[in-house]
Amino acid sequence: MIKFDYNKKNAWCVWCKRTENPHPDFNEPIPTKVFLSKKRRKIELCLSCYEIEKNLSNEANQDFYKFLDDRFEKLLMLDKHEKILMNV
Numbered sequence: 223m224i225k226f227d228y229n230k231k232n233a234w235c236v237w238c239k240r241t242e243n244p245h246p247d248f249n250e251p252i253p254t255k256v257f258l259s260k261k262r263r264k265i266e267l268c269l270s271c272y273e274i275e276k277n278l279s280n281e282a283n284q285d286f287y288k289f290l291d292d293r294f295e296k297l298l299m300l301d302k303h304e305k306i307l308m309n310v
């Protein structure tokens with residue numbers, strides 16, 4: 223079981239861009255975890271995005287960490303998030 227960081231300062235999910243827990247009962251930062259991708263990018267994901275990614279990579283029969291890179295590269299092309307790259 224992967225441990226997520228609760229109450230992390232400046233928590234920010236790279237995929238869904240959330241910074242706060244979407245659950246209305248919780249007024250706190252979104253639980254996230256920083257994953258180190260195959261190409262050694264630091265990719266911060268929230269709990270729900272992680273579960274989606276994990277299932278997708280399982281279905282595609284791909285390594286989760288490589289899957290993150292593929293996704294991230296697509297995201298870069300779509301959003302041109304050079305800022306994310308610079309932080310790595």
Ligand SMILES: [Zn+2]
Nearest residue numbers: 235238268271
């Ligand atoms: Zn997310």
